[in-house]
Amino acid sequence: MKTAFAGTGESGDIYIEVSPAAAKSGVEVNLNSTVGSQFGNQIKKVILQTLEELKISDVAINANDKGALDCTIRARVTAAVCRATGEDIWGK
Amino acid sequence: MMFIPGNNPAMMQDAYVYAPDSIMLDLEDAISMQEKDAARTLVHYALKSIDYGNIEMVVRVNPLTSPYGKKDVRAVVSGGVDVIRMPKTETAQDVIDLENEIIKVETELGCLGRTRIMAAIESTLGVINAYEIATASKRMIGIALGAEDYSANLKTSRSKEGSELMYARERIIVAARAAGIDALDTVFSDLNDMEGFRNEVAIIKQLGFDGKSIINPRQIEVVNEVFAPTRKEIDKAMRIVAAIKEAEQKGLGVIAVNGKMVDKPVAIRAQRCIDLAIASGILTKEEVDE
Numbered sequence: 303m304k305t306a307f308a309g310t311g312e313s314g315d316i317y318i319e320v321s322p323a324a325a326k327s328g329v330e331v332n333l334n335s336t337v338g339s340q341f342g343n344q345i346k347k348v349i350l351q352t353l354e355e356l357k358i359s360d361v362a363i364n365a366n367d368k369g370a371l372d373c374t375i376r377a378r379v380t381a382a383v384c385r386a387t388g389e390d391i392w393g394k
Numbered sequence: 395m396m397f398i399p400g401n402n403p404a405m406m407q408d409a410y411v412y413a414p415d416s417i418m419l420d421l422e423d424a425i426s427m428q429e430k431d432a433a434r435t436l437v438h439y440a441l442k443s444i445d446y447g448n449i450e451m452v453v454r455v456n457p458l459t460s461p462y463g464k465k466d467v468r469a470v471v472s473g474g475v476d477v478i479r480m481p482k483t484e485t486a487q488d489v490i491d492l493e494n495e496i497i498k499v500e501t502e503l504g505c506l507g508r509t510r511i512m513a514a515i516e517s518t519l520g521v522i523n524a525y526e527i528a529t530a531s532k533r534m535i536g537i538a539l540g541a542e543d544y545s546a547n548l549k550t551s552r553s554k555e556g557s558e559l560m561y562a563r564e565r566i567i568v569a570a571r572a573a574g575i576d577a578l579d580t581v582f583s584d585l586n587d588m589e590g591f592r593n594e595v596a597i598i599k600q601l602g603f604d605g606k607s608i609i610n611p612r613q614i615e616v617v618n619e620v621f622a623p624t625r626k627e628i629d630k631a632m633r634i635v636a637a638i639k640e641a642e643q644k645g646l647g648v649i650a651v652n653g654k655m656v657d658k659p660v661a662i663r664a665q666r667c668i669d670l671a672i673a674s675g676i677l678t679k680e681e682v683d684e
Contacts, residue, residue, distance in 0.1 A: 374436065
C-alpha cells in the first residue's frame with residue numbers, strides 16, 4: 303500500500319488521504335470538518351465503517367470535510383483505498 | 395435531461411431541487427482520465443443513497459472500448475440506475491455489446507431486465523444507422539443527438555441557426571418514431587444566449603423531439619415553457635379525449651368534435667398534448683381522470 307487520496311476541497315465534498323501505518327496499529331482518523339462539532343462523530347463512523355467493509359486496517363486517514371453527505375464520504379474513502387492498494391476492490 | 399458532472403457531489407445532491415424530467419450523471423466527457431475511478435464510486439454511492447423521487451436517473455458511461463466502460467456499467471447497474479446512456483453509438487452492435495454487459499451484471503444481482511438504454515448518436519455513421527440503433531434492443535428508450543462530435547465529424551462547426559444539424563435531427567426523429575422510442579436533442583452550450591436557446595428549443599419541438607439535453611438549471615424553465623401546450627390546446631385535447639371515451643362507452647365508431655372528425659392521428663395528438671400538460675405541471679392526473 304502507498305499513500306493516496308481522493309476527493310476535493312469543494313463545498314459538499316470531502317478530501318480523504320490514506321497512508322499505510324504500522325502492522326496492528328488499527329485505524330487512525332484525523333478529521334478536519336466545517337461541520338465537525340455537529341457531525342464529526344458521524345463522519346468518523348462512516349469512514350471507519352467503509353474501511354471495515356473494504357477489510358482495510360493499519361492505515362492513517364487524513365480527512366478534510368466540507369459538508370459531504372454520507373454517500374460522498376463512502377465514495378471518497380473507497381476511491382482513496384483503491385488508489386492506495388492499487389486494486390479495484392470496489393464493489394466486492 | 396439535465397447533465398451533471400459525475401465527480402461533483404454538491405451538484406449531484408442539489409440537482410433534484412430544480413425538478414428536471416431526468417438527471418444525467420456524466421462519467422464520460424466531463425471527467426478527466428485521472429478522476430474516472432473516483433467519479434465512478436461517487437456516482438455508484440449517490441445512486442444507492444440519494445432519493446431522487448420520480449426523476450429518471452441516467453448515467454453516461456464511457457465507451458466499452460475504453461478501459462473504463464465495463465467498470466462503469468458494473469458500478470451504475472449495481473447502483474440501481476434507471477437508464478444507461480451510451481456515448482458515440484455508431485452501430486446496432488454497439489447497443490448489443492452494452493446490453494450483454496448489462497445482462498452480465500444484472501444476472502449476478504438477480505435483477506435481469508431492469509436497466510434501460512439510451513444511445514447518443516454523435517457521428518455521421520451513427521446518423522446513417524439511426525434506425526438500426528434504435529431497434530437494436532428492447533431496452534432502448536431513446537436516441538439522442540450529440541452535436542459537438544457530429545459537427546466535427548461533418549467537418550464543419552456548430553452555428554446558432556443549426557443548419558448543419560438539420561439532416562441528423564430529422565433522421566434521428568424519424569428513426570425514433572419508427573422504432574417507437576423517444577428522441578432527445580443535443581445541448582446548447584452558450585448559457586448567456588437565452589434567446590438563441592429559446593429559438594433552438596422551439597425548432598426542435600416543431601421537428602418532433604421529445605425533449606432537450608440541458609447543462610444548467612436556468613435552461614429548464616425555457617424548455618418547459620416552449621414544450622408546454624397552451625390552455626386552448628389543452629381544452630381542445632380534453633374535449634377530444636372525453637368524446638373518445640364517451641364514444642367507446644356508447645359503442646360508436648366515428649367521433650366528431652366541433653364538427654370535425656376525430657381520427658387516430660388527432661386522438662394521438664390530443665393524448666400527447668395532455669401528457670405534456672401533466673409533465674409541465676399545468677394539469678394533474680386527477681384533473682384528467684375526472
